[in-house]
Amino acid sequence: MTERPNYYAIIPADIRYDKSLKDKSKFLYAEITALCNKDGYCFASNKYFADLYGVRKETISRLLNELKNKGYIDIKIEYDEETKEIKRRLIYLLTKLSIPLDKTINYPIDQKVKENNTSINNTINILVDFYNKLDKFPKVKKITKSRRNKVISRLKDVGYDNLIKALEIGSKSKFLTGNVNNSKWRADFDWFIENDNNCIKVLEGKYSDNHQEQNGDKSYGQRLN
Numbered sequence: 001m002t003e004r005p006n007y008y009a010i011i012p013a014d015i016r017y018d019k020s021l022k023d024k025s026k027f028l029y030a031e032i033t034a035l036c037n038k039d040g041y042c043f044a045s046n047k048y049f050a051d052l053y054g055v056r057k058e059t060i061s062r063l064l065n066e067l068k069n070k071g072y073i074d075i076k077i078e079y080d081e082e083t084k085e086i087k088r089r090l091i092y093l094l095t096k097l098s099i100p101l102d103k104t105i106n107y108p109i110d111q112k113v114k115e116n117n118t119s120i121n122n123t124i125n126i127l128v129d130f131y132n133k134l135d136k137f138p139k140v141k142k143i144t145k146s147r148r149n150k151v152i153s154r155l156k157d158v159g160y161d162n163l164i165k166a167l168e169i170g171s172k173s174k175f176l177t178g179n180v181n182n183s184k185w186r187a188d189f190d191w192f193i194e195n196d197n198n199c200i201k202v203l204e205g206k207y208s209d210n211h212q213e214q215n216g217d218k219s220y221g222q223r224l225n
Helices: 023-035 046-053 057-069 109-134 145-157 160-170 189-193 196-203 209-214 217-221
Strands: 073-079 086-093
Touching: 023 046, 023 057, 023 086, 023 109, 046 057, 057 073, 086 160, 109 145, 109 160, 109 189, 145 160, 145 189, 145 196, 160 189, 160 196, 189 196
Parallel strands: none
Antiparallel strands: 073 086
């Protein structure tokens, strides 16, 4: 992702005036605030940040560690209860910015709702932008209410990183991109967000070219549900 997303980022005073903190770390923190929802965490991967700023993933890892060691963020890993594999990484804000609004100041309810909706919309916009730039599936031109609700559901049960990974893996599948036996069907954004099973199957490699070849050409003609 080479374009900068169009949303606000915040650098609190305690970070802005911390002379021991690298400027790049401050900008990374600001990017995290733009992605966080009202609970104070985001799902973005090192690859996302690296692509956004044109640096190596290792650089992002070092900057995140600096923020963590100085107590500005916390990083938690969620694991799948059955497979014990990494499900998603959560980056939490640990400054005053992370304190829920309703526990500090009596903000109007409509303001809190507006701020939460803005964070959700930012995440959805990033996801759609990533999907469109893959240039392998029909383009998304509008996020309808139905699509928005389904994306929110997928973020809860699959996770942001897994959604991104499923889209990236899917873009390399001849079957899902309609490049097998002149197939008229190909996956689209609605297919990926329709339910949690579609993304999980992609992540498990069901639609990889090797898997399809092992199961014979007949599987290519099956319409996905």
